[in-house]
């Protein structure tokens with residue numbers, strides 16, 4: 505079975521996809537990590553990110569692998585562990601531009617499809633239900649109010665607990681602006697824009713707990729399995 509979970513940044517996709525994958529014993533495909541890896545490696549190599557041909561050439565040559573043997577999945581780029589590098593605010597700022605290049609998308613698409621290769625998968629991203637796995641058994645489009653999504657992102661960056669009110673407000677304002685900019689690029693690019701597949705179930709996570717959303721998706725998956 506393939507479960508596709510698409511949605512904008514901070515909508516809860518990763519957390520929910522991780523829980524579903526471990527609950528069902530499925531493999532999890534984090535397609536955003538692949539786009540992040542291309543963006544990070546190009547920047548790290550000193551490639552001009554406005555030079556589409558150079559970025560696409562690097563993406564074509566890049567080997568991206570997931571190491572799931574440890575407690576936390578590691579992302580490897582040509583064998584180098586980039587797990588932490590791809591999650592920095594610096595990578596956040598460049599990834600949408602890089603992932604809008606059609607050549608980058610066509611470089612990653614076969615790897616994403618090969619990841620499934622007949623296995624049970626929970627895949628998360630922006631175009632999983634529309635482009636990567638258009639025949640997925642279950643498609644979910646997760647949304648949430650932008651301010652709530654920004655709040656979640658800020659809290660993720662402070663695992664020790666929420667910062668003081670002034671810091672929180674400052675980080676919220678910056679994160680909300682970054683996130684809205686990224687949504688704008690992701691939703692309006694020419695190839696594989698962020699959008700719900702026609703047959704996706706849309707779930708707004710703003711006022712729901714993670715457990716409530718997971719329970720709803722498990723219910724939907726069980727219904728699909730019984731069909």
Ligand code: DC
Pocket residue numbers: 513535536537539540599600603604628629630631632686690
């Ligand atoms: O899910 P994420 O925030 O890690 O994704 C990072 C970026 O990668 C996102 O801003 C757009 C891009 N992306 C994409 O274009 N298509 C996907 N299937 C997944 C992510």
